[in-house]
Amino acid sequence: MRSIALTLLAAALACQAAEKTLDIYFMDAEGGQATLFVTPAGQSILVDTGWPGARDADRIVAAAHQAGITKLDYVLITHFHIDHVGGVPELVKRLHVDTFIDHGTSVEHDKAGDALYKAYVDARAQTRHIEIKPGDRVPLKGIDWQIVSAAGDLITQPLPGAGQKNPLCGTDARRDVDTTENARSVGSLITFGKFRVVDLGDLTWNKEQELVCPVNRIGTADVYIVSHHGMNMSGSATFVHALQARVAIMDNGARKGGTPEAYQAIKSSPGITDIWQLHRAVAGGDANNTTDQLTANVAETPDQGFGIKLSAQRDGSFTVTNLRTGFSKRYPAR
Numbered sequence: 536m537r538s539i540a541l542t543l544l545a546a547a548l549a550c551q552a553a554e555k556t557l558d559i560y561f562m563d564a565e566g567g568q569a570t571l572f573v574t575p576a577g578q579s580i581l582v583d584t585g586w587p588g589a590r591d592a593d594r595i596v597a598a599a600h601q602a603g604i605t606k607l608d609y610v611l612i613t614h615f616h617i618d619h620v621g622g623v624p625e626l627v628k629r630l631h632v633d634t635f636i637d638h639g640t641s642v643e644h645d646k647a648g649d650a651l652y653k654a655y656v657d658a659r660a661q662t663r664h665i666e667i668k669p670g671d672r673v674p675l676k677g678i679d680w681q682i683v684s685a686a687g688d689l690i691t692q693p694l695p696g697a698g699q700k701n702p703l704c705g706t707d708a709r710r711d712v713d714t715t716e717n718a719r720s721v722g723s724l725i726t727f728g729k730f731r732v733v734d735l736g737d738l739t740w741n742k743e744q745e746l747v748c749p750v751n752r753i754g755t756a757d758v759y760i761v762s763h764h765g766m767n768m769s770g771s772a773t774f775v776h777a778l779q780a781r782v783a784i785m786d787n788g789a790r791k792g793g794t795p796e797a798y799q800a801i802k803s804s805p806g807i808t809d810i811w812q813l814h815r816a817v818a819g820g821d822a823n824n825t826t827d828q829l830t831a832n833v834a835e836t837p838d839q840g841f842g843i844k845l846s847a848q849r850d851g852s853f854t855v856t857n858l859r860t861g862f863s864k865r866y867p868a869r
């Protein structure tokens with residue numbers, strides 16, 4: 536009897552160990568974004584490429600190597616700002632990309648904006664390219680990648696299971712209309728079984744609120760990838776609290792993003808368990824930073840560019856690891 540029970544236990548453990556995860560690598564792009572998703576089927580999608588030059592491209596390649604990835608199936612560019620699209624020319628020299636996804640064309644036509652966009656278009660010239668719209672999906676096996684914003688447009692109807700009234704609507708004053716690329720960010724809701732993660736790039740205040748007011752069109756999420764590096768042009772309580780995220784992960788730099796306003800809006804969010812940060816925000820002090828244990832880069836110098844890794848299971852449980860220390864924390868299914 537006992538040996539049968541042990542055999543069953545061993546089989547159950549083996550089954551659990553073999554269960555494939557959705558892995559997410561948050562690279563340190565020093566206040567830019569570069570987030571690599573590796574699906575349970577082994578497909579890869581990189582959200583943004585960090586800044587121009589070798590540093591961020593090398594960090595992306597290192598994470599891809601760690602994930603066992605030798606090419607990128609997709610690179611999704613949220614918007615045409617230098618800390619998101621700037622890394623493309625160096626990245627494509629190092630790693631093959633099958634398909635680029637973006638919202639179309641840049642609306643920023645000063646000299647720098649035009650040069651940045653041209654460098655991107657030149658770098659992707661030989662590559663398949665998809666222009667994506669709200670309501671579209673990125674075709675991936677085993678996970679659902681739903682686009683909720685792009686080029687200033689938003690999904691117009693609540694997603695399945697969403698549509699709840701948001702009691703905070705109207706409490707955060709609206710801001711001036713944002714005519715920059717930020718308000719045109721491609722935003723995604725990524726679902727793997729019961730696990731849900733939201734990433735809106737640098738989407739700003741008004742657009743974020745329109746997604747959750749008067750009713751919440753996105754629904755809730757387990758993990759909130761903090762909008763706009765935690766800058767205070769994004770991340771109102773009206774938006775953040777509607778997600779009811781358990782964990783927030785902020786891709787801030789030591790001196791970019793990580794504002795007290797964005798931090799406190801998350802900290803006061805219902806159901807929040809932990810905030811993880813790529814950097815300690817120098818200006819925030821202890822009151823507006825998470826613990827060192829949940830911070831990938833504590834000291835501003837020397838810059839070692841540590842990342843954060845998240846592994847999610849189909850049941851909604853997930854583990855987050857600080858790649859500086861190896862410290863891991865598991866968040867159970869709910």
Ligand SMILES: [Zn+2]
Pocket residue numbers: 566567568616618619737763764
């Ligand atoms: Zn940015």
Ligand SMILES: [Zn+2]
Pocket residue numbers: 614616716717737
């Ligand atoms: Zn931006």
